[in-house]
Amino acid sequence: MVDRLVHSEINSRRIMQVEQCFGSSGQPLAMPDRVLVGEGILTKMCRKKPKPRQFFLFNDILVYGNIVINKKKYNKQHIIPLETVKLQSIQDDGYFRNGWQIISPSKSFSVYAASSTEKSEWMAHINRCVQDLLTKQGKQQSDVEDSPVWVPDSDARVCMNCHKSEFSVLNRKHHCRKCGAVVCGPCSSQRWLLAEQASKPLRVCLNCYEKLKQGSGGGGEVVAEGKGTANNGNLDSSGDSSDDENEADGLATSDQPTFYGGSATKN
Template identity: 25%
Template sequence: YGEYVRNFEKAMELVKTWMDRSLQFKAIVEDIQKQEACGNLTLQHHMLEPIQRVPRYELLLKDYLKKLPQDSSDRKDTEKSLEIISTAATHSNAAIRIMEKMKILIDVYEMLGGEEEDIVNPSNELIKEGQILKLAARNSSSQERYLFLLNNMLLYCVPKFSLVGTRYTVRTKIGIEGMQVNETHNKDYPNTFQVSGKERILELQASSEQDKEEWIKALRNIIKDFNLKNETFGIVKEKEEQVSTAELGRRAPRWIRDNEVTLCMKCKEPFNALTRRRHHCRACGYVVCWKCSEYKATLAYDSNKLSKVCKDCYVIITGKTDSEEKEEKKRKGVMETEAAEVSENSVICDFLHYLEKATKPWHKVWGVLPKNDAMVLYLYGAPQDVKALTTIPLLGYAIDENPRGVDVPYAFKLTQSRFIYVFATEIGR
């Protein structure tokens, strides 16, 4: 019955459409309507009967009960009948609402390419959806994104090319538990707000002031309902910019943007493009230099991955002292020194083309000569690699600036006994 009621409007539209489009269909319907069994009523009228039946029974019984004398022998049966039919009416309405919610969830499931099966659940409900702009954590550049807000999660999605309708890929799934929503003020980007979850922090830009207010209201209502249902009665803090000490590593931080600081937020030394570049602590979100971010710790919010953190966060998360970390670094092999770390404190660093053997193709590598180890050439696969491919101790090597048999420009050769390395730079400096 609930399914019939839910599909009633669509069925009526289909009948009307085909009565207009098909003369043959129209003739068949009109012929049936002329039959005595139809009582000279239209097909649409008969289709409406089941919709009206249960509410009509309820109204008739209520009216009948009002007119019954208090001492009537019929009163007890009438009251019981009214209770049954009222329950049926309530159940049918509830069934209709559940089916409508499930239909919406199935539509969302299909838009996500069928990859989020836990969405189609009777306990879930889609609260709000819509396009939004995501502001990049580093430089405030914006990217088009799409949000699906359910009663227990926020799906942060990116548009996906498709020939069969609108499709999205879920980039991040943020749980409502522990979520916070704050309005932000950015003079270059109006109508912004921040969603802070355990899994990630998003700074978003709505299309208008009204759209922003609607998103903030919807999110805060869901957070409030979630907290009440879980008997936590937590209150969203309006002004909590950074992760508390107790939550370090358990909750994604808000990244301070590169253009918001000119000094390392730990050692206060000024940044520059060559020797002191900006890095982000993955635990607190501060912008720090390489010296202040040469630590690593596992972060619970990021599936316990080993991530770059500042010294203060390292001590809090791991419980180790700075001296213990330095002792561990002494035991670490030279090959495990990060490319970014040695590049920022180097005599020279740049891309090189490396020829292992004359019969093999050239390989592009990232070469570094560190200031504290200038007699060793470090070769990495890329500038941000955490481990070197190889190292070459340069002491005793001869340099040939015009090697024979090499037909590429800007080539040079390192030779020592039986060891030969051929390189080429990208420009002739």
């Protein structure tokens, strides 16, 4: 689909511009045979509310970040290898339309496009890149367990584990990294090493903890709440390392994504 852009000067310039927009906070993106396939704004469902994020689709990775200055500066860069990515369409539900889930072992979340056409183009291009990458590598998609898509905070009034504890300013909401449920502190007091998601033990609900412990024959790493594992900014965040209340929120308006290989829905 984009083979003609490999090693081209225009592709190198595009990738260099993306690197410059992330600045020193981002990882280098220029690699042999890497092509920038497309870019545009999608609305990512974060922990507390939907927020616009800038996405860059390459032929081997998906990159996104927070928008500081549109088309000029981004931060909090996230990189997801495409060979692990699966897509699942989301049915329209009132205000939330044209959405799908991006699912992988390291990170899973929901995104929304501004129109059904944009949704179709994004999904077609991502799926095409995944299939082309696996074909070139002579691989099939891994059967490693995927990370969960987190339940939004707004969907839970009480703990989804004990079904008793009501959330409040003092009784904070937490997310289980194994199932994505919103749970209270006592019901998420244990942590487990989920190697595909992080190198440190992550918060899990008591139900998942018991299942993980049984599955490992009673082994595994137990870390009591507030002990052993420091909060590194990711343990209770949305996967964007912060959920900045000062950021613009809501579903993004159309910014007409650009796909450099042409339309993927007409082929």
